[in-house]
Structures are given as structure tokens and as C-alpha cells.
Amino acid sequence: MPLPHEVPVSEEFTAPAGSAGGHERSFLFVLASTRKNGNSEALAEHAAAALPGDVRQEWFRLSESPMSPFEDIRHTGSGEYPEPTGNDRLLWEATRAATDLVIVSPLYWYSLTASAKLYLDHWSGWMRVPGPSFKAEMGGKTLWGITALASEERAKADPLIGTLHNCARYMDMRWGGVLLGNGTKPGQIHTDLPAVEEAGRFFGRAPVDSLAG
Numbered sequence: 001m002p003l004p005h006e007v008p009v010s011e012e013f014t015a016p017a018g019s020a021g022g023h024e025r026s027f028l029f030v031l032a033s034t035r036k037n038g039n040s041e042a043l044a045e046h047a048a049a050a051l052p053g054d055v056r057q058e059w060f061r062l063s064e065s066p067m068s069p070f071e072d073i074r075h076t077g078s079g080e081y082p083e084p085t086g087n088d089r090l091l092w093e094a095t096r097a098a099t100d101l102v103i104v105s106p107l108y109w110y111s112l113t114a115s116a117k118l119y120l121d122h123w124s125g126w127m128r129v130p131g132p133s134f135k136a137e138m139g140g141k142t143l144w145g146i147t148a149l150a151s152e153e154r155a156k157a158d159p160l161i162g163t164l165h166n167c168a169r170y171m172d173m174r175w176g177g178v179l180l181g182n183g184t185k186p187g188q189i190h191t192d193l194p195a196v197e198e199a200g201r202f203f204g205r206a207p208v209d210s211l212a213g
Ligand SMILES: Cc1cc2nc3c(=O)[nH]c(=O)nc-3n(C[C@H](O)[C@H](O)[C@H](O)COP(=O)(O)O)c2cc1C
Pocket: 033, 034, 035, 037, 038, 039, 040, 041, 105, 106, 107, 108, 109, 110, 111, 148, 149, 150, 151, 152, 156, 182, 183, 184, 185, 186
């Protein structure tokens, strides 16, 4: 029996693990650093380079297309949220269209950056937009994380990993896991050779049921 990461990539990518098959894979990379060309982004590029050419990739940079502030209106009036507009709508549509969501966020104070967190906060509103159920749509997708951190202690990223994993659980998504790499100044990630090597295999891992993983 081959290990999950040894399954030939072409088979692995025809359909999300556990699905009936036949779906094209489509990855949305949500870049959540506050700077361009940083370490998390570079690590994500390494991982994306290993995706087969027929897997669709969309990249969305939150610092260039910021989302609106999130407001909790769950207990105001009907509790419904209007359909998003502007950048929020672009991201809402891209999120719904993807089979795989990749949160590319550096470690800030042991957790996600503010823009990554804001993106997740908006999921709460999107679950209350009249029409097709956002939560049900998310249930067919896989959540992944890619994170650069300055510390060499990987456990410092546990709060970030826990946040993403619990979000995947809440949304009944599959859980791809978090790829960690070490770096402080932009470019330093390239010297973390184990992380770069792991990036090449990252998306070849079989996602797990988030309740089991
Ligand atoms: C506001 C802020 C908070 C940070 N907090 C942490 C932290 O808690 N732990 C850590 O190891 N590195 C921390 N760092 C360092 C970054 O994670 C590191 O520089 C990373 O490479 C930045 O990623 P980027 O190049 O993708 O932007 C922090 C950096 C900033 C600017």
C-alpha cells in the first residue's frame, strides 16, 4: 500500500478525496500577508508549482483588494446578510467556485493575520446570505494553510493551526493541514530546505475528514 503522498499526483488530483469523482480541482490561494513577495507567499508558490497543469489556480491578495469591516448583524432584524459587493463579492464568488481553499498567512502573534481573520469572519455573514447554503457548499471543499514564521519552534503556530482546523471542522470541510516554513526577512524561506521540499509534496497529501484529523 503506498502512503497517501506516494499516490501518483495525476490520480490524486482528479477529485477531492472521498468525493464521487469527476470534479475538476480548483485552488484559491488567499494571500494574507501585509507585504508582497514575502515568505508565506514564496512557500505557497513552491507548493503551487507542484500542482498538475490542469488544476485551476486563482490567487487573491487581500492587501490589494481589502475586505470591508465585518459587522455582526445576526440578531438585528431578519438576521440575514445582503449579498456581498465589491471586493467582498469577488472573494465570495471565488471561495464558492473553488474546490480547495488555501489560506496563505504568516504567523502574527501566534495566529492568523488580521486580514485572514477578517476573511474567516465574513464566512459567518456569507452563511446568512439568502440563497444557496454557503455552509453546505463549503462542505465539499478542502481547507489548507501555508504559514511562514520567524520562530524555529513549530509549536508557536499551534493557535493558527487550531483556528484553521476548527474552522474546517465547523464547516464540515476536509482538512489538508498547514505547511510551515521558517523565515523572517523576505527570501529567507528559500533557505529552509525541508520546508521547500515539503511544499513540493504538500498538495499531494490526501486530505482527511476534519473531524477525524
Ligand atoms: C506583527 C507581526 C507579528 C509577528 N508575530 C510572530 C510570532 O508570533 N511568531 C513568529 O515566529 N514570528 C512572528 N512574526 C514574524 C513573521 O511571521 C515572519 O517575519 C514571516 O516571515 C512573515 O511572513 P511574510 O514574509 O509572508 O509576510 C511576526 C511579524 C509581524 C510583522
